[in-house]
Amino acid sequence: MAWSTRGSRGGASCRAIAGLTLVMAGCEANPNDDPAGTGAQTGRIVVASHEEIGLRFGLSDRMAYLGLADSLATTPKTPSPFRFTDILEGSGVDFVHVSGTTADRYFPTAFGSGVAMVDYDGDGRLDLYFATCTFLPLGTAEAGPNKLYKNLGGGMFEDVTAEAGLDFRGFCHGIIAGDVDNDGDQDLFLCNVGPNALFLNEGDGTFRDVSRDAGIDAPAWSMGGVMLDYDGDGDLDLFVANYGDYEFLRTPRPCGSDRIPIYCQPGGVPTARHMLYRNDGEGTFTDVTDEAGLGRDDGRGFGAVAADLNGDVLVDLYVVNDLRPNFLFLNRGDGTFEDATETSGAGLDATGGPQASMGVDAEDCDGDGLPELLASNFQYEYTALYRNLTDSTSATADRGGVPPAGFHDSSAEVGLVDDSRPYVGWGCALADFDNDGWPDCFVANGHIDSNRNELSPVLSYLQPPMLHRNVPVGDSGAIAPGVGRRFQLATLGVGPYFASRHAGRGAAFGDLDDDGDIDIVVNHRDGAPAILRNDTPGNHAWIRLELVGDRSNRDAIGARVEVEAGGRTITRQRKSGSSMCSSNDPRLLVGLGSVEEVARLRIRWPSGTVSTLEQLATNTTYEVFEPDNEEGEVAAVAMP
Structure with a gap:
């Protein structure tokens, strides 16, 4: 069956299947569906209301007919080598996330928040800092605060939020950690609805809020971002991904019906300009977005990854957007970027359309030395893997050249499409969970409408996470460069967390217990987190x-x-x-x-x-x- 994806929200999907023209809710038109400009609508999406789709036409029967119900996820037939244990209970972590959702359905309350693994006190152990939201409009009611937990070792944590000065109360989506002042400790940038915040680590277990003095506290609707030294001057700059127009979110915008309110489609959210702040080295930052070549204002950003994507040893940016092309910016080495979104193959999916991307990562999955790109997406789309086909030999010896980046949507070839299609993906990673030298793939899943089962019993708000193992094509057991790779669904026998459903959102990855493997922490929307200790057996080095x-x-x-x-x-x-x-x-x-x-x-x-x-x-x-x-x-x- 030939199929193509477009973004979806509120229990309805935007999809053309086998040449059918489907009437779906709130979807953005794709100019590639009509390249000749004839107005023909073969396989094209037509806008209709959520009421019409989800309620009047009977979403359950419609989804069953299309073969896209939640229950159709592939089940692995053989047990997985992975083992994870949720150690939250008894760990001392008592954090509970608050989304701030009400019947008004303010759009940011759908998205949830992230978590940071950061050694805040320099004792060598990774501590945990959880973000949470509050109620909108800002100032009407208060929730939170964000919580910091000191890692005591042995799977135990202690709440040190207040004494560390990190009891931030606001609408916090994302956390960016890094040493912005080059003093040897980790500072924290908070991506918020409202003014963003920068906390400098004082080196004594406490933080100082320098947001106003740093010049980064203008009101915004920020989701995530990165710290990177884009200009090579030796200090870390800030790139912030903004989701939408800040003024837009001040108005309640529920969709659906009075009986079943649901979140509206993101297509109605005015797009935003992402921000690049240059570190001036004296505790202040300057907005250099436009002069650096990053001034596009057509994104709905969730986050970014900063890495060398074309082999020229300069750090580039890949930015994931919701129902907009994902942006690829290649570093020229002179303080500016080249926008390669339209030419690289990494901006759109295999059908030539944008997806609703939330999570992102970059890692070399096939052993050729170049990182692939991963984007987690909305339900009825798929987790997308873009294989890196870049020829880095075209870079000049003096680093002045910008090798063109080439990517190919290989999601179907590597086995991610069918397994991920029923779910809404958020936090994700290409990480080697079994230490065999090949990055595996994890995605935290969960829908946005907690009442979506009222639309149909086959639709689930809570969804299981996905874990895929990186294996050779044919699963021959050979591990060598040049051998084709694919991802094999590997959730059977991994542990109770993977056999149950959750409202997954942000996820962080790292070795919490310093035993030489990668653990996972997931921040759940309106719930307690999961602290997944990696207990995978084996003797891999x-x-x-x-x-x-x-x-x-x-x-x-x-x-x-x-x-x-x-x-x-x-x-x-x-x-x-x-x-x-x-x-x-x-x-x-x-x-x-x-x-x-x-x-x-x-x-x-x-x-x-x-x-x-x-x-x-x-x-x-x-x-x-x-x-x-x-x-x-x-x-x-x-x-x-």
């Missing part, structure tokens, strides 16, 4: 790298790492952003499979300096320091 920049930004965001072990080279990057509204473990944990030693480690720092280390032990954490000049020797310290 790993190496962990804590990169410390000198000539580069101290967090070394933008660094490229090549690990040679067991006859293959594994490429990873110190990226920023990823997932949805969340911040991940800043340390690089590289799974190695069945090897006993790392033959060679090569680091290309953002400054351009290249460092090489040889014969490193596995199952060991190394703190690696960038030399202060191009000829200097790299220092690496094995951590206890």
Whole structure:
């Protein structure tokens, strides 16, 4: 069956299937459906009301006829090698998210919030900072605050929100973590409905709100973003993804009926301009969005990932938008970006249309050294994987060239389409959960309307997460460069959390218990979170790298790492952003499979300096320091 996707909201989907013209609610027209401008509507979406679709025509029967009901998700036939245990109960984490939703259905209340894994006090353990929302209009009622939990070890946490000065009360969607003042600790930027906020880490377990002095507190509707050194001056700048016009959200806009209010379609939300703030190095930031070439005002942003996407050792930006093309901005190396959205193949899906993207990540999934792009999307669309086909050899030696980036929507080929189509995807990751050296795929799912079962019993607000294992084509067991890869649904036997349904939203990924594998924390809309400890059995080796920049930004965001072990080279990057509204473990944990030693480690720092280390032990954490000049020797310290 041939099919194409368009975004959907409120229990109705926008989709043309097998040449049918479907009448769906609130969808944006796609000019590619009528390239000749004839007005013909073959396979095209026509706007109708939610009332007409969901209630009058009987959504249950219609969805059953189309074969798109929630219950049609593929069930894996063999048990998964993954094992995860939710350790929330008894952990000391008592956070409960508040969406702020009411019958007025203010649009931001549908989206939920994220979570950050951040070592706020420098004791070597990852702590947890959860974001929450409040009620709209702002100031009418108060919820929250955001909560910070200190990692005590052994799966135990302590609420230290008040003493740390992070008891922020507002409508907080996203958290960006990074060292903006290069003093060796992690600062926090909060993406809000209303003024955004920047908290500087004082280095003594407390934070100071510097939002107004920093110049980043203009009212906005911000979802997520990244910290990156876009201009190569050695400090971290801020890119903020904005969802829509701030004034628009001041008015209640319920759809559906008085009996069954639901959220309206995002197509009616005026688009927004994302923001790039240059770090001036003295505690202030300057809006340089337009002069940097990022001034598009046609996005509905959820977040971004900052990484080198075309192999020229400059950090680029991939921005995911809701029912708008996803933006790809390539760094020119002169303080500006080239907009490659329309030419790269990463802006639209396989049918030439935009999806409703929420989550994002970038990682090398096929072993060719170039990162693929991942975008989680709305129900009846699919989790999209864009394979990186870029030829990085066209970059000039002086870093002045901008190699064209080329991506191909390979979602169907790698096996993600059918499994993900029934669900609404949010926080996501391409991460190696079994340390075999190949990134797997996780997506947190959950619908936006908690009452959607009133439209039809086959529609579910709570949805199971998706976990796919990266395996060779044919599952032959071969693990070698050049072998085709695909994703295999791997939720059977993973643990009770994966066998149940949730209102998943933001998710963060990292090694909470420092045992050498990647754990998952999910912030649930209007509920308690999940803290998923990775208990996957096996003896696969790993190496962990804590990169410390000198000539580069101290967090070394933008660094490229090549690990040679067991006859293959594994490429990873110190990226920023990823997932949805969340911040991940800043340390690089590289799974190695069945090897006993790392033959060679090569680091290309953002400054351009290249460092090489040889014969490193596995199952060991190394703190690696960038030399202060191009000829200097790299220092690496094995951590206890």
